[in-house]
Amino acid sequence: MPPEQDDALAGAVRAAFRFLLIAVGAVLAVWSVSGIRQVQPGEQAVVLRGGAAVRSRTRPGLVLALPAPLERVLVLPAAERQLAATVAWRPVAALPSDQPGLHPRRDGSYLVVGDGAVLHATAQVQWSVSEPQLHALAVAAPAAALERVVRAAVAATCAGMRLDELLYGGLDRAQQAARGAAQQRCDRQGLGVTIHRIELALALPGRAEQAFAQAQSAGAEASTQVAQGETSARQVLQEANREADRLRQAATAAAGEAVARARIDTDPIAAQLDVGLGAGTVDRLASDGLASALESCGRVLVVPAGDGASLLLPAVRPGAR
Numbered sequence: 453m454p455p456e457q458d459d460a461l462a463g464a465v466r467a468a469f470r471f472l473l474i475a476v477g478a479v480l481a482v483w484s485v486s487g488i489r490q491v492q493p494g495e496q497a498v499v500l501r502g503g504a505a506v507r508s509r510t511r512p513g514l515v516l517a518l519p520a521p522l523e524r525v526l527v528l529p530a531a532e533r534q535l536a537a538t539v540a541w542r543p544v545a546a547l548p549s550d551q552p553g554l555h556p557r558r559d560g561s562y563l564v565v566g567d568g569a570v571l572h573a574t575a576q577v578q579w580s581v582s583e584p585q586l587h588a589l590a591v592a593a594p595a596a597a598l599e600r601v602v603r604a605a606v607a608a609t610c611a612g613m614r615l616d617e618l619l620y621g622g623l624d625r626a627q628q629a630a631r632g633a634a635q636q637r638c639d640r641q642g643l644g645v646t647i648h649r650i651e652l653a654l655a656l657p658g659r660a661e662q663a664f665a666q667a668q669s670a671g672a673e674a675s676t677q678v679a680q681g682e683t684s685a686r687q688v689l690q691e692a693n694r695e696a697d698r699l700r701q702a703a704t705a706a707a708g709e710a711v712a713r714a715r716i717d718t719d720p721i722a723a724q725l726d727v728g729l730g731a732g733t734v735d736r737l738a739s740d741g742l743a744s745a746l747e748s749c750g751r752v753l754v755v756p757a758g759d760g761a762s763l764l765l766p767a768v769r770p771g772a773r
Contacts, residue, residue, distance in 0.1 A: 487517035505585035569615040586644030605634035
């Protein structure tokens with residue numbers, strides 16, 4: 453091969469080698485900075501190395517990490533950013549049917565409550581990532597894990613309450629209890645999330661709604677009748693108390709009149725006795741006894757007083773002045 457051709461071939465090889473070096477260097481340069489990530493507002497990042505979380509950044513800025521596969525940067529929503537999830541126990545598209553009864557395939561899934569009734573329910577969950585390192589290592593699909601946790605917590609809460617409690621007056625208590633139960637389950641599983649609120653929307657299946665409405669109407673009517681009966685009983689009792697008071701007052705007045713008449717009838721006799729026997733004789737008759745009083749008189753003179761009554765007056769004993 454002529455020397456000119458050798459020189460040309462050697463130059464081509466050197467050029468190719470230089471190009472290859474430049475290309476490899478460029479690739480290495482790009483690879484070496486591929487682990488650097490920018491954390492935007494509303495985000496936080498976790499650096500993973502060999503399946504372990506080595507550090508995290510919870511505020512905006514640059515995250516410096518080794519290039520993959522040595523390290524990996526996982527970007528998550530910031531702790532102050534609340535996320536929404538929906539968990540439903542209801543039909544996606546209810547199929548009309550003339551068949552009686554309930555059927556999950558036709559009506560959709562049910563949520564069974566404490567007294568055996570069934571409900572369609574939707575849970576709106578507000579949650580956030582509070583511990584990024586735990587959340588990054590917890591599960592491969594955190595949204596699915598959160599849905600399973602919420603389903604279990606809501607089902608357990610509703611299973612401990614009656615249908616009328618859930619539909620009338622106890623919904624707030626059920627939501628608070630479901631949120632607390634879901635948070636406990638998340639903590640036990642190490643999901644690294646905070647559940648801020650669970651809002652429940654409950655509805656009876658179409659075929660049970662009419663029957664429940666009739667039962668509620670009957671219960672309301674029964675409560676009305678009971679209230680009316682209690683009102684009537686109170687009125688009767690009040691009337692009886694008024695009649696008893698009237699009779700008691702009449703009896704008291706009659707007794708007072710009888711006592712007054714007795715005093716009118718006996719006062720003249722008592723006066724005559726005091727005149728004949730001396731002042732205080734009537735009281736002494738009451739205290740000392742009639743026998744001893746008559747004995748002190750010596751002799752007794754019976755004086756007719758009219759109206760069939762007689763006065764017992766002491767006679768003057770012999771030798772007395």
